[in-house]
Amino acid sequence: MTTCLVCHSEAVDAFLDLNETALANKFLRPEEAGKGETAYPLRVGFCRDCNHVQLMERVPPQAMFDDYLYTSSMSDTLVAHLQGLAATVSTRFDLSADDLVVDVGCNDGTLLKGFQTHGATTLGVEPAANLAAMSRDAGVEIVNDYFGAKTAQNVLDTHGPAQAITLTNVFPHLPFLDDFMAGVKTLLADDGVLVLEAHYLQDLLAHRAFDTVYHEHVSYWALRPMIRLFERYDMEVIDVARLPIHHGQIRVFAQRKGIAKPAPAVAALVEEEIAAGLNRFETFAQFGDGVLDLKRDLWNLLDDLAADGQKIAAYGAPAKGSTLLSFFGIGPDTVPYIADKSPLKQGRVTPGTHIPVVSPARIQEDKPDYMLLLAWNFADEIMAQQADYRAAGGRFIIPVPEVRVV
Numbered sequence: 001m002t003t004c005l006v007c008h009s010e011a012v013d014a015f016l017d018l019n020e021t022a023l024a025n026k027f028l029r030p031e032e033a034g035k036g037e038t039a040y041p042l043r044v045g046f047c048r049d050c051n052h053v054q055l056m057e058r059v060p061p062q063a064m065f066d067d068y069l070y071t072s073s074m075s076d077t078l079v080a081h082l083q084g085l086a087a088t089v090s091t092r093f094d095l096s097a098d099d100l101v102v103d104v105g106c107n108d109g110t111l112l113k114g115f116q117t118h119g120a121t122t123l124g125v126e127p128a129a130n131l132a133a134m135s136r137d138a139g140v141e142i143v144n145d146y147f148g149a150k151t152a153q154n155v156l157d158t159h160g161p162a163q164a165i166t167l168t169n170v171f172p173h174l175p176f177l178d179d180f181m182a183g184v185k186t187l188l189a190d191d192g193v194l195v196l197e198a199h200y201l202q203d204l205l206a207h208r209a210f211d212t213v214y215h216e217h218v219s220y221w222a223l224r225p226m227i228r229l230f231e232r233y234d235m236e237v238i239d240v241a242r243l244p245i246h247h248g249q250i251r252v253f254a255q256r257k258g259i260a261k262p263a264p265a266v267a268a269l270v271e272e273e274i275a276a277g278l279n280r281f282e283t284f285a286q287f288g289d290g291v292l293d294l295k296r297d298l299w300n301l302l303d304d305l306a307a308d309g310q311k312i313a314a315y316g317a318p319a320k321g322s323t324l325l326s327f328f329g330i331g332p333d334t335v336p337y338i339a340d341k342s343p344l345k346q347g348r349v350t351p352g353t354h355i356p357v358v359s360p361a362r363i364q365e366d367k368p369d370y371m372l373l374l375a376w377n378f379a380d381e382i383m384a385q386q387a388d389y390r391a392a393g394g395r396f397i398i399p400v401p402e403v404r405v406v
């Protein structure tokens with residue numbers, strides 16, 4: 001029986017089944033590819049009580065986060081975004097050198113470096129050993145562990161309370177929300193603020209971004225279930241904003257109850273979620289049907305191009321690409337390689353589908369007619385980087401939210 005992570009209800013019903021799938025970020029070395037990769041069921045469900053959307057099955061976090069290939073600093077857009085977040089929080093909450101900012105899942109330290117330039121004291125909590133080492137090299141103090149009640153108590157004992165706790169793209173990853181919230185309650189200063197950014201369910205539906213679904217993303221957040229979760233820990237959402245980054249995110253500010261009056265944006269977004277049908281199972285069942293339409297449309301295009309003798313490759317190897325390739329059944333016979341900027345991924349093959357990841361230099365040598373854009377959420381940035389490819393007649397296939405060629 002699947003239990004809701006937010007309200008502990010057992011009325012969680014599946015609306016999307018992406019089959020047994022390998023872990024989206026477990027890019028393999030070529031010699032590992034033949035050696036019994038583990039696949040796990042990937043189903044998404046809707047809680048009929050609090051309307052939280054989450055995975056139906058869990059994978060042990062250690063299988064996913066101890067070694068991690070996604071780094072914030074690889075994307076220019078993301079670095080600029082995180083610097084902007086550090087500036088916003090530092091100014092709004094008047095942070096100084098006496099104030100501790102704790103970033104949970106601090107990745108390579110990009111956000112905390114931003115806070116340092118605005119004067120705050122910083123500490124990162126990061127479970128992936130390779131990322132923790134990168135953060136330390138960047139001059140950020142690190143606790144190499146998962147954040148929960150125990151870690152929070154240790155940080156409180158050694159560093160005192162946190163004036164700000166931040167999470168970017170981490171809240172959806174948490175399989176043990178109660179332990180996490182207990183940690184926040186322990187570590188957050190009385191007038192401190194929790195700031196989190198997460199992909200937003202309303203955008204996920206609008207963009208048909210089913211490829212946001214992979215095992216690391218345990219939760220798909222809307223504001224209403226989040227409010228309910230914070231209430232259980234005597235906290236409240238005091239402000240919320242929608243952000244255009246990735247395919248659409250929300251930035252949420254929460255404090256202990258009674259510290260600040262919630263901004264009108266909070267009630268407004270709750271209303272909008274109800275109007276968008278996020279409180280109804282049928283909304284999600286329709287979304288599941290739309291994903292199958294997308295699969296059919298993309299295969300129709302790929303088959304036509306292949307019949308025409310067109311040369312196809314792919315661009316960008318984000319985790320979301322692993323979900324798309326795996327669920328659509330696209331392998332090296334259709335897409336012989338994927339070009340990606342990340343040296344951590346080059347020389348490896350995609351999980352489950354085993355497509356080699358190569359340097360973008362390959363594009364100039366091979367001159368594919370079409371490139372399937374798997375990192376479609378960074379389309380503008382990638383189009384700009386690949387202006388020469390397009391000027392020479394190359395075309396991109398954007399697979400989501402509708403299959404189109406540009």
Ligand code: ZN
Nearest residue numbers: 004007047050
């Ligand atoms: Zn629930």
